[in-house]
Amino acid sequence: MHGIRKRLLMILLGITLSIPLAAFWNEKPAQAFSPQVIQKGATGDDVIELQARLQYIGFYRGKIDGVFGWGTYWALRNFQQKFGLKVDGLAGPDTKNKLVRVSKYNEWYVKSNIRKGNDFTYYGGVPLEKQSAPHPKVRKPSGKQAAPTPNAGGGRRQTAANNAEGNDANYSVNNLPEGFSQQDLKLLANAVYGEARGEPYIGQVAVAAVILNRVDSPIFPDTVAGVIFEPGAFTAVSDGQIWLTPNKTAERAVIDALNGWDPTHGALYYFNPAKATSAWIWSRPQILKIGKHIFCK
Amino acid sequence: MVRNVIIGVLAVALVAVGIWGYKEHQDKNAVLIHAENNYQQAYHNLTYYVDQIHDHLGTALAASSMDMARPELSEVWRLSSLARGDIGQLPLTLLPFNQTAEFLSNLGKFSFQTAVRSDQKISGEQYQQLEALYRQSDKIENDLRDVQKKIADQNMRWMDVEMALASQKQPMDNQIIDGLRTVNKKVEGFDNKWDPAVTRSSLDELSKLNHLSGKPVSESEAAKKLKAFVGIKNGSAEVQKIGKGANYKGYTVTVNDPKTHHTVVASITEKGGHVIWFFKERPVSARRYSLYRGDLLAKEFLKTHGYPKMDLVKSDQYDNVGVYTYVRLFDAVRDYPSSVRIKVALDNGEILGFDQREYLVHMSDQKIDLKPKLTSREAKKELNKNMKVQEEHLAIYENELEQNVLCYEYIATKGNDTYRILVNANTGKQEKVELMNA
Numbered sequence: 001m002h003g004i005r006k007r008l009l010m011i012l013l014g015i016t017l018s019i020p021l022a023a024f025w026n027e028k029p030a031q032a033f034s035p036q037v038i039q040k041g042a043t044g045d046d047v048i049e050l051q052a053r054l055q056y057i058g059f060y061r062g063k064i065d066g067v068f069g070w071g072t073y074w075a076l077r078n079f080q081q082k083f084g085l086k087v088d089g090l091a092g093p094d095t096k097n098k099l100v101r102v103s104k105y106n107e108w109y110v111k112s113n114i115r116k117g118n119d120f121t122y123y124g125g126v127p128l129e130k131q132s133a134p135h136p137k138v139r140k141p142s143g144k145q146a147a148p149t150p151n152a153g154g155g156r157r158q159t160a161a162n163n164a165e166g167n168d169a170n171y172s173v174n175n176l177p178e179g180f181s182q183q184d185l186k187l188l189a190n191a192v193y194g195e196a197r198g199e200p201y202i203g204q205v206a207v208a209a210v211i212l213n214r215v216d217s218p219i220f221p222d223t224v225a226g227v228i229f230e231p232g233a234f235t236a237v238s239d240g241q242i243w244l245t246p247n248k249t250a251e252r253a254v255i256d257a258l259n260g261w262d263p264t265h266g267a268l269y270y271f272n273p274a275k276a277t278s279a280w281i282w283s284r285p286q287i288l289k290i291g292k293h294i295f296c297k
Numbered sequence: 298m299v300r301n302v303i304i305g306v307l308a309v310a311l312v313a314v315g316i317w318g319y320k321e322h323q324d325k326n327a328v329l330i331h332a333e334n335n336y337q338q339a340y341h342n343l344t345y346y347v348d349q350i351h352d353h354l355g356t357a358l359a360a361s362s363m364d365m366a367r368p369e370l371s372e373v374w375r376l377s378s379l380a381r382g383d384i385g386q387l388p389l390t391l392l393p394f395n396q397t398a399e400f401l402s403n404l405g406k407f408s409f410q411t412a413v414r415s416d417q418k419i420s421g422e423q424y425q426q427l428e429a430l431y432r433q434s435d436k437i438e439n440d441l442r443d444v445q446k447k448i449a450d451q452n453m454r455w456m457d458v459e460m461a462l463a464s465q466k467q468p469m470d471n472q473i474i475d476g477l478r479t480v481n482k483k484v485e486g487f488d489n490k491w492d493p494a495v496t497r498s499s500l501d502e503l504s505k506l507n508h509l510s511g512k513p514v515s516e517s518e519a520a521k522k523l524k525a526f527v528g529i530k531n532g533s534a535e536v537q538k539i540g541k542g543a544n545y546k547g548y549t550v551t552v553n554d555p556k557t558h559h560t561v562v563a564s565i566t567e568k569g570g571h572v573i574w575f576f577k578e579r580p581v582s583a584r585r586y587s588l589y590r591g592d593l594l595a596k597e598f599l600k601t602h603g604y605p606k607m608d609l610v611k612s613d614q615y616d617n618v619g620v621y622t623y624v625r626l627f628d629a630v631r632d633y634p635s636s637v638r639i640k641v642a643l644d645n646g647e648i649l650g651f652d653q654r655e656y657l658v659h660m661s662d663q664k665i666d667l668k669p670k671l672t673s674r675e676a677k678k679e680l681n682k683n684m685k686v687q688e689e690h691l692a693i694y695e696n697e698l699e700q701n702v703l704c705y706e707y708i709a710t711k712g713n714d715t716y717r718i719l720v721n722a723n724t725g726k727q728e729k730v731e732l733m734n735a
Contacts, residue, residue, distance in 0.1 A: 036587030041612035041619075044584075062713060070715035070733055074687060090589065201578040202562045218402030219395040221385035231336075231388035232462060255615050260638055261574060261652055263562065265543035266503060278462075280393065285542035288549050297542035 032100045038091035042068045050091055052110045053103040054079060056124040064110060064122060180258055184224045186246075188254040191228050193246035194236030196293070203291035204250060206264045208257035210295065213268055220268070264288070267295035329456060336455030339386035340448070344441045346380035350404070351434040358427055370412030377405035388459040394477055396484040397437065403491050404430060410492070426489070433487050437480060444476035505658045506545040511569025519548040522570040523563045526602070527577075529554050539564070547573065566657070574652040584617040584643045591619035591641035598639065598648050599623065607637065617643045625656070630667050631692040634659040634701060665693065665701050669722035676705045676720045679727055684709040684716065694719050696728050704728055 038046050047068045054060035059082075060075035073089050080087045083098050091099070104124065113120040113132050120132035188208055196207040214220035214227040221227050229237060236242045264270070270293040271281050284296035350373050357369035381401050384394065407430070411423055447453060453473055461471045514522065520534035535551040546567035553560050563575035586594075592609055599607055607623040608631055614620075618640055625635040640650030669676075673689060680686070684707070692706040704719040717731040 037589035038587070039589045039592065039612060041614055042588040043614045070710075071713060074710060074715070077687070202576060205576075219398040221382065226382070226385050230385050230390055232459060233390040252615075256576075256640075256650070259613075259620050259640075260654075261576065261650060263549075263564075263576070265539060265545075265547075265564065267542065286540040287542035288537055288539055290549075295542075296540075 032105065033091075033096045035093075037093075038068060038096075040068050040070075040073045040089060046091075047072070048110060048114065049105055049107070050076070050099070052122045053099050053105050055122045056103040056105070058123065064114070064120070066114070180224075185251070185254055185258070187224055187228060188257075189246040189250045190242050190244070191234060191236060192253055193250040194242035194244055195234055196291075197244075197247070197250065199291040199293065201249060201253060202263050203293060204253035205256050205261055206267070206290050206293070206295060207270065208254045209262040209264050210267050210270055212257055213262070213264070213266055217268055263290060264295040266297070268297055270295045333454055333456050336387060336459075337448075339383045340445065340455065343380055343383040343387070344438070344445050346376045346383065347401075347434060347438045347441055350376045350380065350401075351431065351438050354427060354431040354434055358424075358431055367412045370408040373408040374405045374412065377401045377408070381405070388455065388462060389477070392462060392474060392477060393481050396481045397477075400433070400437070400484045400487065400489075403489070404434070407491065429487075429489065433484075433489075436483055440476065440480045440483065444473060444480075447472050447476065501544065502658050503544040503654070505661060506547065506566050506571075506573065506654075507568055508661060509566055509569045509571055509657060511571070513567050514565070514570035516548060519565040519567075519570055520550050520552065522565055523550045523552055523561070523572060523575065526572045527552070527561055527563075527575060529556075529561065531555050571653075571657055572651070573654050573657060575650065577647070577649045579642075579649075581617045581642045581649075582644045586619075586641075586643040586646050588612055588614045588619045588643070591643055591646065592621055594646045595619075595621050595623070595639040595641050595648065598651075599637065604637070610636075614643070618649065619643055620650075627667055627693075629691060630703070631690055631706065632659075633692055634662065634695045659695075662701055665703055667691070667703060669703055669705070671705075671722055671725055673705055676722060676725055677707070679720050679725050680707065680709065680718060681711070683711050684718070685711065687715075691722065692719065694728055702728060708733075 033046055033049055036046060038050055043066055045066070048064060048066040050068070051060055051062070051064045051066070051072055054072070054075045055064060057079075059079045060072060062069075062071035062075075076091060076095070077087050077089050079085075079099065080089075080095060083102070085095055085098060106122070106128070109128055109132075110120075110122055116134065118132050118134050122128075122131060188211060191211060192204050192208050196204045199207070211224065211227055215222060215224055221230060228234060228242070232238065234242070265287050267287050269281060269284055271278075272292050273294055274292070281296075286294055286296040288295055353369045353372045353376065357366040357373070360366035360369065381398055384398050384401070407426070411427075448455075451472070455473070458471055458473050461474060516536040516538070520536055524530070524532065524534070529552055532553045532555045534553075537549045537551075539545075539547045539549060548565045548567065549562065550565055551560055551562050557579070559577055559579045561575055561577050564573040565571065566573060592612060596607075596609075606626045608626050609621055610624050610631065610633075611622040612619060621639045621641070623637045623639070625632040634655060636655045638650075638652040639648060641647070642649045669691065677686065686707045686709045688708040690706045692704050693701050694704045694706075695701050703722045705722050707716075707718045707720065709716050709718055715733045717729075717733055718727065719729040719731075720726070721728050
């Protein structure tokens with residue numbers, strides 16, 4: 001009787017002790033990569049792990065941000081070369097197994113630093129507390145800080161339940177068509193939302209495409225901001241509706257337009273025929289009508 | 298007594314409202330003056346810059362050698378960019394002033410190419426063009442100065458221009474507007490033969506879509522072509538003919554998939570009924586496919602639609618969507634101008650978007666010789682010594698003069714940066730250096 005109670009107590013003690021430990025040292029192989037093949041351009045948890053592991057053994061010197069860019073690509077190729085694997089820049093089963101064997105991954109440390117927006121690294125053999133510092137511009141980490149950009153969406157999902165091919169937290173915000181910054185995207189999304197939020201999706205892509213066509217055109221300013229803020233160019237700018245908070249649809253429309261989809265066939269102007277009274281705008285050669293807007297050259 | 302109190306209260310209220318109203322009026326005036334000052338500044342700057350452009354063109358013409366003219370032309374390039382910036386600050390969007398902006402843009406590019414790019418002497422042709430530009434800029438300068446004088450003499454306000462353009466009372470009776478229209482009319486009359494390198498725009502080449510293979514298709518045939526392409530059997534289609542503003546003839550087709558109730562929007566060329574692009578709009582749920590598997594699915598799509606061998610050159614993941622760019626392969630040579638872009642939903646692997654505009658446009662390109670005259674070792678000598686070449690391919694690249702040239706493509710690193718460098722495989726000239734961000 002006495003013995004059983006003592007054993008029970010020991011087990012309970014063991015469990016309570018192991019819970020925080022498990023949370024802190026998530027290095028069991030079971031926690032390693034999902035089965036997906038990771039390729040350049042990918043985003044998410046697997047990429048974070050890949051970058052962290054490559055950094056741990058000194059191949060990757062860039063920021064651990066969950067976006068598989070060129071820096072990660074070269075690091076991975078160098079790793080493959082050093083360890084006699086096929087050098088293809090793809091993290092397939094062989095590469096991942098080798099990587100898991102020769103490196104460590106402290107998921108809790110890496111993820112919590114990303115969440116807090118800290119400046120941090122994850123090199124093996126250097127004490128972790130020396131590798132992490134709050135980003136100078138980041139305020140005290142609060143609940144809100146966890147979602148630093150509009151794209152991050154409503155809070156991070158716990159990914160444990162997501163047992164499909166690749167569990168994805170949403171770190172894709174930095175992944176933009178080349179030559180455009182996060183702020184350009186935001187400004188475009190604002191303009192699209194202010195101008196065309198009631199329009200069908202294709203109409204929103206069209207508005208974004210017109211702005212980009214103007215940036216390209218010699219008769220308009222050469223920057224996104226220059227085109228959008230040209231006096232009188234967009235009603236949403238004139239009446240302040242551009243400062244409404246855009247939704248995800250507007251952002252997706254902008255990304256599609258930045259990726260080259262142009263439903264307007266090179267239009268430079270559009271107008272709402274119910275409202276536009278300018279004779280000049282009616283005189284422009286028209287291209288097509290999408291939703292309420294007529295697009296023209 | 299009560300009456301007096303009421304009168305007193307009302308009097309106080311009246312005074313208060315009066316003071317408040319006056320303050321509001323003052324605030325509004327301050328904002329208006331601020332806006333007006335911005336417009337005035339932009340216009341005065343514009344005239345000043347055009348004035349300076351004229352002067353520098355004149356100096357360039359007088360220069361005894363190209364070396365003397367070069368700095369002057371660089372200055373013209375800089376000033377035309379500033380002048381265009383100021384046009385962008387003025388409320389001229391709804392006013393025909395576009396010819397003037399285009400003139401300044403071409404002038405800038407021409408000066409840049411003459412001054413910075415070309416290593417030879419100024420040719421006779423270029424000299425003549427410079428002379429013409431000198432005369433033309435003089436005309437623009439004078440007209441802009443006229444308007445400036447009117448504004449100053451008659452205390453005219455740009456805010457009135459803005460109001461006139463916004464309210465659209467016809468006919469518009471505003472001297473600034475009239476003056477600027479006159480400028481634009483004159484510029485329209487200028488007869489400049491710009492080099493294609495100056496005026497090139499990606500939109501112009503769309504006219505090549507009129508010369509694709511196949512017979513012209515009707516509206517209903519266009520709808521059928523799209524349905525066959527995306528694999529929708531039934532479903533209602535809506536077809537709109539593309540208007541004159543586009544550079545080619547075609548249709549915009551919208552098809553409703555009766556199975557999924559999602560719509561597919563697409564552009565179909567009239568000639569041959571080729572699908573230029575299509576687009577499916579639907580919410581994408583949680584990701585079940587990797588970016589890598591999306592690539593395989595997109596390649597499968599290309600294969601079933603009868604495309605030749607293509608190479609993935611760029612892949613990106615945005616939320617739960619993968620976007621891939623493929624270029625045509627001639628043996629191992631990447632044909633960069635012939636590209637196709639595919640968007641894959643990573644929840645169920647469906648092809649959400651497809652764009653082969655570039656591929657179709659470059660279908661009729663003249664074939665170039667794919668045997669390089671230089672070896673890669675020789676071409677590499679042209680690279681910066683700090684560059685570490687990581688990957689190399691042979692590639693076809695469309696250069697600034699809209700010519701396809703055979704190049705060695707080097708993906709090289711320097712520090713933490715990655716570059717794409719295209720070295721002409723026949724002449725060793727560096728055609729393009731690109732810093733790769735993503």
